[in-house]
Amino acid sequence: MxxxxxxxxxxxxxxxxxxxxxxxxxxxxxNKVDACLKKDPITSQLQCLDQHIASLQRIQESWENSLTVGLEEIARNKGRKDALAKAKKEKIFYDKMVKESCGWQYLLQLPNTQVGALFYKKCEIKMIEQRIDNLKYFSNLLK
The missing domain is CATH 1.20.5 (Single alpha-helices involved in coiled-coils or other helix-helix interfaces)
Known part of the structure; x- marks a missing residue:
């Protein structure tokens, strides 16, 4: 062959x-994260990372909406809503997981709360980026 x-x-x-x-x-x-971390003082870094997080969260929300719409359509066509319910439950779990996963990184930096906040925000950015990739993948499976 x-x-x-x-x-x-x-x-x-x-x-x-x-x-x-x-x-x-x-x-x-x-590059966006690196640009934020080059700013001075640390409060400017934190504000820059907050803006980046807000931008990523908007993208994440649009992909979550895309997935929800696809699952709602499948639920209407097949009469089964269990996948939609699981997806909504997974979103709640994800939010908790981010707080826990990034929270210990913050605590590790105490008593320096500003450095702890930097660690938390960098962790949050990584997790949001991973979530967006997963949402894109699963949304595209429904098409």
């Missing part, structure tokens, strides 16, 4: 494009 180069070529090309896109997205997000 042989595979022709023409059959493999689009797949390799697709993976290369995906890699370049994901690499540039990760790099752009890291």
């Amino acid at each position: 042989s595979i022709s180069f023409n059959a493999v070529k689009p797949t390799v090309f697709s993976f290369m494009l995906l890699y370049v896109f994901l690499s540039s997205t990760v790099t752009a997000a890291q």
